[in-house]
Amino acid sequence: MWRPKEITEPSQLRSLRLPDSLLPVKVIRLMYTHSGSGVLALAYNAIHKLWRWHKNEQNPTPNATVDIAPQIWQPPSGILMTNDIKDANTDDTIPRFALSKNNSYTMTSFKAPLPASTCLAFYPPDNNIVAIGMSDCSILMYNVQHNSVVQTLKGHQKPVTGLAFATERKMLVSAGTDAELCVWNTVSWKKVASKFLKLPSKRTNNSQAETRVHFNPDKTHFMAVHETQITIQLNWILWVPRQAFWFYCRCRHAVYSCDGQSIFVCVEDGGVSILEANPLKLKCRINCAAYMPSKRSAIS
Known part of the structure; x- marks a missing residue:
């Protein structure tokens, strides 16, 4: 019987702790730059941090790698990119950020x-x-340059927690806290389809649970991520689900690999699961003890 690989020891993988000379603060959002040569983080205190891998003989591409430590970028002025949260209660926030496709700016x-x-x-x-x-x-289509709302999309019944575009197909997929998925035409900005994910009856529905959506790299299908499951939707008009993977431990985040062949999932206990995208099945599980230092080693 085939079983997924279990990684429980640091010796079973290669990892790299990103250097950080700034005040250690909890990271609440993290993403790669579109070029693959940097990692952008949003901290709990609203400060943005950017690590860059530079081109050299060891890394001619350059891409993010565990073989070479990146450098944390700081502006020449010394003024860190920070959001104004003086009037916000950081214990009651839903932090979000997105990166433009040319890596020129973020919106947080x-x-x-x-x-x-x-x-x-x-x-x-x-x-x-x-x-x-x-x-x-609602969903607002906002013009940053003109500081104006160009479209307002209404059709969800609960707060919207996920958005993903498929430009070639002229589609926007959105998701709400009630696990409703909606598809919008980006020419008319009209809703063309909607569906609720099937949630397990034995688990209490969390009204604050986020549902996120991600298209695979070639935009042929998209993945809906809920704390209870990952579902691959093959046809988002007829709603033909290709397959689903259910979690016993709450799923926190999931993302496609760059080639779309794998899905990386972070679960509530700090572990990381690696799934095959097609067919959707678990191939590797990384215990948090394999990449997080113990208290004893951290002190020493």
Whole structure:
């Protein structure tokens, strides 16, 4: 019987702790730059941190790698890129950020006057347009350059927590806290389809649970991520689910690999699961003890 590989010891993998000379603060959001040569983080105190891998003989590409430590970037002025959260309660925020496709700027949200923004996604054809999911169940298409709302999409029944574009198909997929998925046409900005994920009956529905959506690299299908499951949707008009993977421990985040062949999942206990994307099955599980230093080693 085939069983997934279990990684429980540091000797079973290669890892790298990113150097950081700044005040150690909890990281609440993390993403790669689109070029793959940097990692961008959003800290609990609203400071952005950027690590870059530079081109050299050992890393001619250059890409993120555990073989070479990156450098944390700091502006020449010494003024860190920080969000203004003086009027926000950081214990009651839904932090979000998105990176434009040319890595030129980020858009970040902590908590604004109600209704608050709950998720962000840049519109790929135009870096000046960003989709903003709102706590009042609407989606705003916002022009950053002109500081104006160009479209307001209404159709969700609960706050919007996930947004993903498929430009070639002229589609926007959104998701809400009630596990409803909606598909919008990006020409008419009309809703063309919607569906609720099937949630397990034996588990209490968490009204605050986020549902996120991600397209695979070639945009042929998308993945819906809920704390209870990952579902691959093959046809988002007829809603033909290709397959689903259920979690006994809450799923926190999931993302496709760059080639779309794997899915990396972070679960509530700090472990990382690696799934095959097709067919959807677990191939490796990394225990948090394998990459997180023990208290004893951290002190020494």
